[in-house]
Amino acid sequence: MPTIRPATLADLDRLTALLELLFAIEKDFVFDPVRQRRGLAMLIANEWATVLVGVAAGRVVGMCTGQLTISTAEGGPSLLIEDVVVEPAHRGTGLGTSLLNAVAAWATEHGAERLQLLADRDNDAGLHFYQKRGWQRTAMICLRKRVTT
Numbered sequence: 001m002p003t004i005r006p007a008t009l010a011d012l013d014r015l016t017a018l019l020e021l022l023f024a025i026e027k028d029f030v031f032d033p034v035r036q037r038r039g040l041a042m043l044i045a046n047e048w049a050t051v052l053v054g055v056a057a058g059r060v061v062g063m064c065t066g067q068l069t070i071s072t073a074e075g076g077p078s079l080l081i082e083d084v085v086v087e088p089a090h091r092g093t094g095l096g097t098s099l100l101n102a103v104a105a106w107a108t109e110h111g112a113e114r115l116q117l118l119a120d121r122d123n124d125a126g127l128h129f130y131q132k133r134g135w136q137r138t139a140m141i142c143l144r145k146r147v148t149t
Contacts, residue, residue: 002061002095004102007044007051014060015040015051022085026120028144043067050106054086054095062086064099066107066115074114079107081117084126097133118142 007015016037023031043049043065054062064084071078081103086096107115117135119126131137 001093002054002056002090002098004052004054004098007040007053007060007063009041009044011051011053011060012037012040015053015063018060018063018085018087019083021087022083025123025126027122028120040065048110050103052099052102052106054090054099056090056095061090062095062099064103066103068107068110068112071114077107077110077112078114078116079103079110079112081115084117096129100133 016033019036019040020031020033023029023036040051043051046067049065049067051063051065053060062085064081066079066081068077069080070076081100084096084099086099104115117130119130121127
């Protein structure tokens with residue numbers, strides 16, 4: 001069974017490669033290794049965020065990122081999980097569940113009472129994975145707008 005640990009800057013190449021896998025199934029994002037590496041480095045350095053990795057045979061094979069936001073609905077912190085990805089060869093091993101459990105524990109330690117994430121509506125396998133683990137769909141939809149400078 002892979003082990004879970006916090007990511008370090010030394011993991012950036014593997015983490016970026018994992019995001020390339022994830023972005024291949026997401027219609028809203030285009031993989032840009034420079035941007036993704038920069039974002040990962042920012043998360044690793046941020047005390048209000050975590051990047052957890054699953055390691056098997058000394059190699060990073062999965063990851064989960066989360067960052068705290070302040071929720072007016074909760075009256076306190078909530079954790080936004082942005083990336084959950086496991087290499088295909090390690091899917092079905094319990095690694096994804098272990099990563100989600102570990103990020104939930106981190107969130108609890110930091111006072112969060114709610115976890116939330118976005119998933120591609122056409123990612124049937126991913127949606128089934130989350131629903132099987134007690135995640136519920138909401139009536140909300142995600143909207144976004146680019147800010148130009």
